[in-house]
Amino acid sequence: MEHKFDIIIVGAGGGGLFAALEAVRTNPQVSIAVVSKLYPTRSHTSAAQGGVNAALANKDRDDTVELHVFDTVKGSDYLADQDAVDYLCSQAPEVVRELENLGAPFSRFPDGTIAQRPFGGTVKDRCCYCADKTGHTLLHTLFEQCLRRGVKFFNEYFLLSLEHADGECQGIVAMNMRTSAIEAFSAKIVILATGGHAKMYWNRSSNAAGNTGDGQAAALRAGIPLKDMEFIQFHPTGLRKSGLLVTEGARGEGGYLLNRHGERFMARYAPQKMELGPRDLVARSMETEILEGNALTSDAGSYLELDLRHLGAEAIKKKLPQIRELSMHFEGIDPIEEPIPVRPTAHYSMGGIDANMARTAVSGIYAVGECACVSVHGANRLGGNSLLDILVFGKRAGQEAALEAPRRPLRRVAPSALWKAADELKSYTSHERYERYGIIREEMGKTMADKVGIYRTEERLRQGVEEIRALRERFRHIRLFDTGTVYNTNLVQILELKNMLDLALCVAETALVRQESRGSHYREDFPRRDDEAWHRHSLCTLEKGGDVRLAHKPVTMGKYSLETRSY
Ligand SMILES: Cc1cc2nc3c(=O)[nH]c(=O)nc-3n(C[C@H](O)[C@H](O)[C@H](O)COP(=O)(O)OP(=O)(O)OC[C@H]3O[C@@H](n4cnc5c(N)ncnc54)[C@H](O)[C@@H]3O)c2cc1C
Numbered sequence: 001m002e003h004k005f006d007i008i009i010v011g012a013g014g015g016g017l018f019a020a021l022e023a024v025r026t027n028p029q030v031s032i033a034v035v036s037k038l039y040p041t042r043s044h045t046s047a048a049q050g051g052v053n054a055a056l057a058n059k060d061r062d063d064t065v066e067l068h069v070f071d072t073v074k075g076s077d078y079l080a081d082q083d084a085v086d087y088l089c090s091q092a093p094e095v096v097r098e099l100e101n102l103g104a105p106f107s108r109f110p111d112g113t114i115a116q117r118p119f120g121g122t123v124k125d126r127c128c129y130c131a132d133k134t135g136h137t138l139l140h141t142l143f144e145q146c147l148r149r150g151v152k153f154f155n156e157y158f159l160l161s162l163e164h165a166d167g168e169c170q171g172i173v174a175m176n177m178r179t180s181a182i183e184a185f186s187a188k189i190v191i192l193a194t195g196g197h198a199k200m201y202w203n204r205s206s207n208a209a210g211n212t213g214d215g216q217a218a219a220l221r222a223g224i225p226l227k228d229m230e231f232i233q234f235h236p237t238g239l240r241k242s243g244l245l246v247t248e249g250a251r252g253e254g255g256y257l258l259n260r261h262g263e264r265f266m267a268r269y270a271p272q273k274m275e276l277g278p279r280d281l282v283a284r285s286m287e288t289e290i291l292e293g294n295a296l297t298s299d300a301g302s303y304l305e306l307d308l309r310h311l312g313a314e315a316i317k318k319k320l321p322q323i324r325e326l327s328m329h330f331e332g333i334d335p336i337e338e339p340i341p342v343r344p345t346a347h348y349s350m351g352g353i354d355a356n357m358a359r360t361a362v363s364g365i366y367a368v369g370e371c372a373c374v375s376v377h378g379a380n381r382l383g384g385n386s387l388l389d390i391l392v393f394g395k396r397a398g399q400e401a402a403l404e405a406p407r408r409p410l411r412r413v414a415p416s417a418l419w420k421a422a423d424e425l426k427s428y429t430s431h432e433r434y435e436r437y438g439i440i441r442e443e444m445g446k447t448m449a450d451k452v453g454i455y456r457t458e459e460r461l462r463q464g465v466e467e468i469r470a471l472r473e474r475f476r477h478i479r480l481f482d483t484g485t486v487y488n489t490n491l492v493q494i495l496e497l498k499n500m501l502d503l504a505l506c507v508a509e510t511a512l513v514r515q516e517s518r519g520s521h522y523r524e525d526f527p528r529r530d531d532e533a534w535h536r537h538s539l540c541t542l543e544k545g546g547d548v549r550l551a552h553k554p555v556t557m558g559k560y561s562l563e564t565r566s567y
Contacts, residue, residue: 379519
């Protein structure tokens with residue numbers, strides 16, 4: 001079966017939906033469809049709690065776009081491309097006001113302006129929020145608007161491959177998850193918005209089960225390079241047992257981090273910013289406390305405490321209702337009465353599909369949101385800048401695609417692409433020697449957490465690379481036991497695992513090669529930032545045999561030259 005559209009958007013999170021909305025608004029004549037493996041409102045954007053940054057200056061009257069740019073560049077440990085950061089921050093006030101006009105119910109100050117809270121690594125308080133459910137409200141607002149404008153959705157369709165010929169986009173091949181039918185979507189333009197890949201750390205991750213990097217893996221297999229894959233952000237406060245997130249907003253509202261002696265240990269690591277240091281620094285400080293025996297212990301492992309009690313019951317109920325709910329459900333404690341047990345959790349992928357202002361190396365293929373690396377986050381993302389990234393670059397890609405589509409011919413997906421996909425799916429039911437999905441998945445998560453975690457060394461990374469290579473080898477014999485065609489969730493899990501393994505190898509290999517410490521990438525054996533050798537982006541491509549080939553490219557500088565980063 002073949003579908004034909006001017007523009008196909010893969011992914012219905014905030015990035016994909018804003019692209020779709022902007023494309024119809026820009027040119028109602030172009031035909032657009034959104035293809036998504038999840039029902040749109042289940043996308044991970046809905047899990048974003050804390051907020052979105054914009055220099056509205058509602059709280060700190062002297063905040064400016066320029067200060068937002070500086071905080072972002074410094075936060076990135078000078079690895080972000082400064083032209084992209086300028087664009088991100090200068091568009092921020094407009095997209096936040098636009099979302100407000102579209103109906104997003106932002107929390108407000110008593111004077112009626114959009115409320116702003118402090119977030120880590122910034123000099124001004126500029127994080128706009130809707131209680132602690134910001135992503136949920138933004139996603140629903142965008143979805144409503146897309147429905148209102150008649151955007152067509154193919155929900156529960158799984159992207160299998162990205163197709164192009166002679167450097168020009170042809171479309172995608174996807175599987176209808178309800179029937180397992182393989183279908184072609186020919187399109188003049190494809191916008192990838194498939195979200196992040198931090199779920200490869202499995203149960204040491206704050207990510208939803210679907211954040212398996214499918215778009216990145218499809219791009220990699222289609223010859224489009226991935227950039228800066230070694231940079232994975234660990235969020236300081238995951239719940240002890242599940243890794244689920246406790247928003248940075250909890251510290252923004254004044255929460256304390258305590259070790260087993262009841263000490264606010266951040267005073268020793270970031271005396272000025274304390275709990276509101278940038279995420280890489282706070283996560284590393286917590287890991288050090290754990291390694292030095294200053295953590296509390298339990299059957300579920302070592303942990304530290306996030307104490308909100310002094311904020312008072314009313315503030316917790318009003319500003320952090322979801323955090324209270326999650327703590328009660330998943331840890332059995334009420335933060336009004338007890339501190340929350342927390343430890344760092346893999347949270348965000350700074351790296352992704354190499355994109356220059358949302359355009360990839362293939363003409364007609366765009367990438368936006370967490371699957372892309374445009375790169376505005378460099379080596380470390382600031383909290384509140386990712387929702388901003390998906391809105392600003394989602395909107396830009398939608399607009400450019402709608403203007404570009406009428407000028408492009410439709411090139412169709414070749415029938416051989418469908419046969420190839422069908423052969424692959426069939427092969428999973430026919431392996432004689434077999435490996436099981438669940439075992440490989442658990443081992444991958446453990447390898448990534450233990451060998452490619454917060455603190456990295458050459459020895460552990462080498463082991464990590466070898467272990468992931470061995471798991472990829474074992475994956476070749478994976479066996480799908482469920483041969484049904486209706487909602488075959490095992491098949492989807494296997495496809496996701498294949499993607500995560502390819503990306504895990506990229507993360508481990510790039511981390512091994514980068515012999516310096518920058519942002520989230522901390523090498524115990526190379527504890528300093530080395531600008532001379534390493535102030536550059538990493539690029540990964542896949543060789544025919546499946547090995548990863550590495551290259552580099554320069555960072556786009558701007559107003560801010562390299563400086564030591566201290567808080
Ligand atoms: C718990 C949590 C809290 C966060 N809090 C904040 C915050 O407060 N502020 C902030 O700025 N950032 C926050 N972030 C980060 C931010 O939410 C994400 O980076 C951002 O929402 C990603 O949006 P996206 O549109 O790129 O992708 P997502 O929202 O992840 O959506 C991905 C879409 O792609 C689709 N898709 C994926 N694979 C396929 C496939 N194979 N075939 C078809 N469709 C596919 C999915 O169905 C989905 O619709 C948080 C992240 C987490 C995990």
